[in-house]
Amino acid sequence: MPYVVADPCVKCKYTDCVTVCPVDCFHEGENMLVIDPDECIDCGACVPECPAEAIFLDEDLPGKWHGYIKINADLASKWPVLTEQREPMAGADAEKTRENKVGEISHQPGAGD
Ligand code: SF4
Numbered sequence: 262m263p264y265v266v267a268d269p270c271v272k273c274k275y276t277d278c279v280t281v282c283p284v285d286c287f288h289e290g291e292n293m294l295v296i297d298p299d300e301c302i303d304c305g306a307c308v309p310e311c312p313a314e315a316i317f318l319d320e321d322l323p324g325k326w327h328g329y330i331k332i333n334a335d336l337a338s339k340w341p342v343l344t345e346q347r348e349p350m351a352g353a354d355a356e357k358t359r360e361n362k363v364g365e366i367s368h369q370p371g372a373g374d
């Protein structure tokens with residue numbers, strides 16, 4: 262029953278979320294972050310921190326974003342942990358409300374810490 266990063270994060274990466282996670286379970290890709298479902302302790306602290314409202318408890322995910330459960334699980338093991346806040350991606354303020362970005366997710370890892 263972990264929390265999941267969904268569509269609004271893609272091409273945004275505000276990274277406010279990483280500063281509050283007590284178990285460092287955010288992993289950084291080139292253009293989004295994901296949560297490691299095996300590490301998340303379901304505290305919910307990250308949810309109000311995200312300016313894009315991208316984080317949901319898996320069972321509360323809007324149906325259109327259900328695929329992000331598997332995306333988080335698959336990519337968390339391939340990407341490095343990020344615990345320090347970074348600058349958002351260029352254009353994040355416009356991208357956070359654009360939908361259907363699943364096809365635009367880069368599988369390349371981010372830099373991490
Ligand atoms: Fe980290 Fe808590 Fe968010 Fe899970 S719910 S990713 S443990 S801050």
Ligand code: F3S
Nearest residue numbers: 270275276277278311
């Ligand atoms: Fe993404 Fe929101 Fe964190 S946009 S990087 S889930 S603060």
